Amino acid sequence: MISSILFTILLIIGVILFTKKIREVIRNIQLGRKLDLSDRSSERWATMARVALGQSKMGSRPVAAFFHVLIYVGFIIINIEVIEIIIDGVFGTHRVLSFMGGLYDVLIGSFEFLAIGVLAACFVFLSRRNIIKLRRFHMREMTKWPKSDANIILFTEILLMSAFLIMNACDYQLQMLGAEHYSRATGIVGAFPVSSMLLPMISGMSIDSLIILERSCWWFHIIGILAFLNYVPYSKHFHILLAFPNTYYSKLTPKGEFTNMESVTNEVKLMMDPSAAVPSVDPNAAPQRFGAKDVKDLTWKQLMDSYSCTECGRCTSSCPANLTGKLLSPRKIMMDTRDRLEEVGKNIDQHGADHDDGKSLLGNYITEEELWACTTCNACTEACPVNIDPLSIIVEMRRYLVMEQSSAPTELNGMFTKIENNGAPWQFSPADRMNWANED
Amino acid sequence: MENFKVLTMAEMMANGEKPEVLFWVGCAGSFDDRAKKVTKAIAKILHATGVKFAVLGTEESCTGDPAKRAGNEFLFQMQAMNNIMILNGYEVTKIVTGCPHCFNTLKNEYPSLGGNYEVLHHSQLLQQLIDSGKLKVAGGPFKGKKIVFHDPCYLGRANNEYEAPRSVIQKLDIYLTEMKRSKANGLCCGAGGAQMFKEPENGVKDINVERAEEALQSDPDVIAVGCPFCNTMMTDGVKNFNKEDKVQVKDIAELIAEAIDIK
Known part of the structure; x- marks a missing residue:
């Protein structure tokens, strides 16, 4: 009875804290500029099914893809078990779903195999990060926290899976010993193909000790899951949830198509024809800056991108600028955007919505040198397994630098002038455009 | 003309x-x-x-x-x-x-x-033109040669066109080879995004050298390109390895024009 109450309280606290954080994240994402992505919904569902659910973009790195699928399938399916744990926890029952009979045995048995798969994958991933030290996990932006974040998650999953298997082993042994509350007249409930291998380790234990061990693992497992749930939104692991909306709202136009800024279109139309009909601007509205200096100048989708990033570094490891030693790292662009957005969110919580901390994404986080190194080649967007678009953020910041600050590199200013003066990025007379046809 | x-x-x-x-x-x-x-x-x-x-x-x-x-x-x-x-x-x-x-x-x-x-x-x-039979290409001076195609970012990834240039080149009866990074995984020549018009930022290597090195690893007779910027960058990259006498950098259109021997 007491344990039921305790469990229910813990469950409620866990869910409330999680909901609070999620609301904060949604609030932060909505700080971004408006963007209507309500079009082409059937294509969007298909993209989400293919890229998020089907993990279609993981396959370019087969080793990572294989073990990632193990963790993904394992971790998600094993959490069906959590439904039973919650019902048992609240109502004080034990293995309440066992009425399903044969199907229950199949489920529990397959969970055990998946648990072993998850364990194996976690060990492989830990060794890739900490023993083999793959280059993309040890770049400049992979500072102390991003590295620990990944390790914390992998260790937690190992502990959760171990607790699950030990719990099952104890349960199996208790059933065989005929312990009250565990054994049933109908025989053994559940199948334990993996955890039964642990039996030699606990065979000498008394029923009381087994119950203590089984209950400890049960509590550890569910508290661990509640803690993990609340850890996720603070972590790179947020992608397990955000991968779905983020791929749903993927860019569906060709990768080479950059947005045409409507505010500019209106001004250019007026410049070319002062009587042109352009949408009237609300005189009381705050003027919007051209391009992006801070997170609020980015669209909500770009902000959602930053929360969806799992810092895998596939973008950066395919970026031609980064590969040749330049400062630019598309992953860092995303991590900076997220860090700055969290900072802006905290400022709002602490000092109100209009607080200005004097900092900005461009300048305090991202430098001009990084932005100007981009070749706009789309290798980063192609590589991202959840369709994040770092390139659009880079271009928005270049727009700010050029149109608000006039601070493009000198050679680029020269190129602009030449296009303005002679219609080509080089110093040639437009009158010579046809010369090629008369040579030879 | x-x-x-x-x-x-x-x-x-x-x-x-x-x-x-x-x-x-x-x-x-x-x-x-x-x-x-x-x-x-x-x-x-x-x-x-x-x-x-x-x-x-x-x-x-x-x-x-x-x-x-x-x-x-x-x-x-x-x-x-x-x-x-x-x-x-x-x-x-x-x-x-x-x-x-x-x-x-x-x-x-x-x-x-x-x-x-x-x-x-x-x-x-x-x-x-080839598909409709208006353009007939058969071997010509490139027959049997080894050609590697460098995907332009703004044709390939940007617009998902990887096959047209390859199918055109293959009409030359050549041996088409691929770089390790090709098609959707192709590496930029380094000139896109207005980089053509400025010096690169500080780094350890120029992008076109990295890409030319990769192209040369496939030991081609010709590096085929489909973009004037890639052409410049790959030509400079090949020169960087002193291979300009052995390896040509040519646009697909040049290969075809030479093969059908038109004046």
Whole structure:
């Protein structure tokens, strides 16, 4: 009875804290500029099914893809078990779903195999990060926290899976010993193909000790899951949830198509024809800056991108600028955007919505040198397994630098002038455009 | 050109004629000595296959691509709207470009500003001409040679066209090989995003050297390209390894023009 109450309280606290954080994240994402992505919904569902659910973009790195699928399938399916744990926890029952009979045995048995798969994958991933030290996990932006974040998650999953298997082993042994509350007249409930291998380790234990061990693992497992749930939104692991909306709202136009800024279109139309009909601007509205200096100048989708990033570094490891030693790292662009957005969110919580901390994404986080190194080649967007678009953020910041600050590199200013003066990025007379046809 | 005169839209219109396709030459194709050879190759192929084409000539102006990628949206839209005014004035419906950057900009970024055309990269037009039987290519000087194709970012990833250039090259009876990073995983030559017009940021290597090194690892006779910027970058990259005597860098259009031996 007491344990039921305790469990229910813990469950409620866990869910409330999680909901609070999620609301904060949604609030932060909505700080971004408006963007209507309500079009082409059937294509969007298909993209989400293919890229998020089907993990279609993981396959370019087969080793990572294989073990990632193990963790993904394992971790998600094993959490069906959590439904039973919650019902048992609240109502004080034990293995309440066992009425399903044969199907229950199949489920529990397959969970055990998946648990072993998850364990194996976690060990492989830990060794890739900490023993083999793959280059993309040890770049400049992979500072102390991003590295620990990944390790914390992998260790937690190992502990959760171990607790699950030990719990099952104890349960199996208790059933065989005929312990009250565990054994049933109908025989053994559940199948334990993996955890039964642990039996030699606990065979000498008394029923009381087994119950203590089984209950400890049960509590550890569910508290661990509640803690993990609340850890996720603070972590790179947020992608397990955000991968779905983020791929749903993927860019569906060709990768080479950059947005045409409507505010500019209106001004250019007026410049070319002062009587042109352009949408009237609300005189009381705050003027919007051209391009992006801070997170609020980015669209909500770009902000959602930053929360969806799992810092895998596939973008950066395919970026031609980064590969040749330049400062630019598309992953860092995303991590900076997220860090700055969290900072802006905290400022709002602490000092109100209009607080200005004097900092900005461009300048305090991202430098001009990084932005100007981009070749706009789309290798980063192609590589991202959840369709994040770092390139659009880079271009928005270049727009700010050029149109608000006039601070493009000198050679680029020269190129602009030449296009303005002679219609080509080089110093040639437009009158010579046809010369090629008369040579030879 | 020796055997025929390239007509401008203005000249055609004065004759009361309309071309099938407008050949958008591009700034590199008009002014860069290396790219001008590609322009001539495209014009020769169009002429030889009986495609009625015209150019804008002195009325053509930069599409605005480098300005847009560098963040100068004002300049881009000024260029775009002026170009659209001219293109729409001539009632242009179909455009072929010799440059993937022009191709991408005209195809994807002009429509919402009022410029709606069917836009083809020259590799796509060549493929259409081959498919329709107008262009017959068989071996020629490249027969049996090993050719590696370097995907232009703005044709490949940007517009998902990987097959047209390859299928055109394969008509030359050559041995087509691939780099480790190719198609969707292709590595940029380093010139996109307005990098063509500035020095690279500090690093340990130039991107074109990295890419040329990769291309040379496949030990090709020819590195085939489909973009004037890639052409420059790969040519410089090959020179960096002192391989310019052994390995040629050539545009797809040049390969075809040489193979069908047209003057």
